[in-house]
Amino acid sequence: MNYVPNTDYDRSVMLSRIGVTSVDDLFNDLPAQVRHPTLGIPEPLSEIELTRLMSELAHDNGGTHEYALFLGAGAYNHFVPSIVRHIIGRSEFYTSYTPYQAEVSQGTLQSIFEFQTLVCQLMDMDVANASMYDGASAAAEAALLAHHATRRSKVLVAPTVHPDYLAVIRTYCTELGLTVDGRCDFDGCLNTGRVDPSIFSKAIAADTACVVIQHPNFFGCLEDVESLARAAHEAGALLIMIVDPISLGILKPPGTYSADVAVAEGQSLGNTLNFGGPYLGLFAAKQQFLRLVPGRIAGQAYDSEGRRGFVLTLQAREQHIRREKATSNICTNEALNALAALVYLSSMGRQGLRRVAEICLQKSHYAADRIASLRQYELVYPHPFFKEFVIRCPRSVAEVNRYLLEHKVIGGYDLGRFDPVLADCALFCVTEMNTKDEIDTLVQLLGELK
């Protein structure tokens, strides 16, 4: 295929205007000895051939269109209203770029402003940015904010935080000389499924910049956020909360707990699973940390006739102005994914989001109760949970999942990958997308495996 419009005639017109005889002459600055390489890229395909090839590749995968999915662990199968795809597929949003010229980018700018507004409402926080790459990198940037705000160098991460988040926090923090502690009372947490504030608070010291917790945590359990927040704040550390945005339909938001920074994986809000990306990170903070917030922020502004509009603002924090002194090196946000999240939150609305959260809660408890009532299956952590829960199985999770897969069911996450102690434990996830029939089938299949 070809997307270059220039004809031979066009080229000759242009070359003569430039005053050279061939296009090759324009590349004379390139060292001659390495010019004209052979790459070894396959021959071009027509649209028919390309579509066939891509369909074959897609066909070699089996997703939620073919399987019942009970897998979460950081990426979630939630309902995406048709309107989301319709709006984000509009060329005006889809094929525009960063709104550098506000007068012709009001659609993008206003949508960012609305996104910030709805993220603040959902999280009960003061300020939010235009989004980050994903939840994990948002958590890492939050830890850096805490370091800059407190000038302290220790990041204390609860062992019940998603292991990928911990890994990304480590990558971002270590070269800046920060220590990241993710092993505090690790064994205790494996035993109980959540952080024990009385033990954990002892690890919060005078050099602790922040305490990072996830609620609901990696195992699906709700944490004693109030006690952890108190312990962090008493020691002068910031509280960074990683949350599930869908759970905020019914759960108390981070602002209620006085969280200093709240971050989340925003994929659940109107974005498909897409094999792990693109997703978006939600990032919200208390007002006092505004100037340390990374990434793009849209703000309200007026023109000389008093018309309300929106601009990118507070850019003095950002890399294109501050260069090596910027709060972060981030340049873009995940604008289209943020737009999807905005359309999702707008169309689900107050009632819809609450209802989705309630149904996740109801269905996951229905599933957990039924599985736990099977002989030889056990609900490992009997704490309050939202949509994920841990089940100990009579066989290895690999074996269980293989059996389920043969029957078109994708089972839970194998927690043996997290820690060998949990080798026979699976993290199941149930959302509004799982029908009662699917859950009953899952229970029946598990019952067949004794």
Next chain:
Amino acid sequence: MTEPIICELSSPGRSTGYITKSDVPEKDLADLLPQAFLREELELPELTEREVAGHFIRLSQINYCVDAGFYPLGSCTMKYNPKVNDAVASLEGFTRLHPLQDEDTIQGALRLMYELQEYLCRISGLDTVSLQPAAGAHGELTGILVVRAYHRARGDAQRQIVLVPDSAHGTNPATAATSGHQVVNVKSNAEGEIDIDHLQAQLSDRVAALMLTIPNTLGLFNANILDVAKIVHDAGALLYCDGANMNAIVGQVKLADLGCDVMHFNLHKTFSTPHGGGGPGSGPVAVKESLAPFLPVPLVAKKATESGDRYFLDYDRPQSIGKVRSFYGNFGVLVRAYAYIRSIGEEGLRRVSENAVLNANYLMQLLKGAYYLPYDRTCMHEFVLSGKRQKAQGVRTLDIAKRLIDYGFHPPTVYFPLVVDEALMIEPTETETLQTLNSFANALLQIAEEAATDPEKVLTAPHHTVVGRLDEVTAARKPVLRWQPELERSQQWNNSTISS
């Protein structure tokens, strides 16, 4: 007309009614969760789908986009985004995949990623690619962390300086600082190239790498690149190449052949994936063999089995810098870039750079009489003009940019790179026609004329947009970053006071 904020359209009690029923027997909420965990208020808008649709369609109508017109934003490569790539990326076999599924059920996705890694290796001449970084700046961070790990593994941990040319994009110094390095600037010479003597003077056994955009942000190819690479390597440092401007040289030269050790691609630029209003992008990192052990986990690998090739996620990389994000990359963007490469093939990639460079040089010829051209030589895919002549007439580059909007064009990048006074950075890309280039040039020539004869027309532009120039200073001084009902009322009151 300006559009109300979505919250201003809300009415208590309205809803889309998407989700109401549960097919499992429901229990009392109180039986499932202790009251202490439950929220009281949830302050989201309440609307029907009709209102939501209307609102966002109207917002879309006040947004300029490349599908509708010329978007010569320098350094951003706003080329046409082929539609078939979106169509194939929307196949259920891609969009409905959970990233943690059993490898048996994701062979197609892994094969696509594996082959894309291969193609990017072949295009760059480098040995190993990680597809994980979510954007160009994220690729920079990943690449520079890999450089850091490489030096440390060699007992060279004192290499903590990263050299950055003064013409570099702001993400380069920010990346170096964010990864724990000290940033030292290297000057450009009168030809707009890196000043070799100044570079030589900065090099020492404390330098980790030179970050270089090729071609550079002035749209110029450093003719002395092989010398630059040699003296960097002689000093034991590495050459990091920022691939933001790959559209100029894809298929013309492999960066590895120029001495590049590590680079990132911008799939949303060179490989035509849509920019989405500022993301998602994708910034894969390519490295030489010696740096490969340090790339983030996992990489996509292949092994031969009795039943054919089998693709898998390789986590067994003990020297890896770890993870830079969840999962494996912006997969949806990777699918589009893969489709683009397959659809145009090797000859198509070469045609891209040839025509991108041809278009830029042609446009530069049309404009260099009316505008000052600080580096008057053959450019690559973009060129930088200076508005300093117009500035002398009282018209700034910003005014010229705003006046272009009246002519129906998106303005070029302005005030970057910093080394050019009143910079206008123009990148036409290869997908624009000769006719479009001519009309754009005519508009800019006419504006130059207006600046001389009727500057007021330029200074008050744009004239037909939904809002005029917005007061950015007040917006930053008294930031309003979210909609709040009380605030809105007081603001409206203020405005009515002002206008009365």
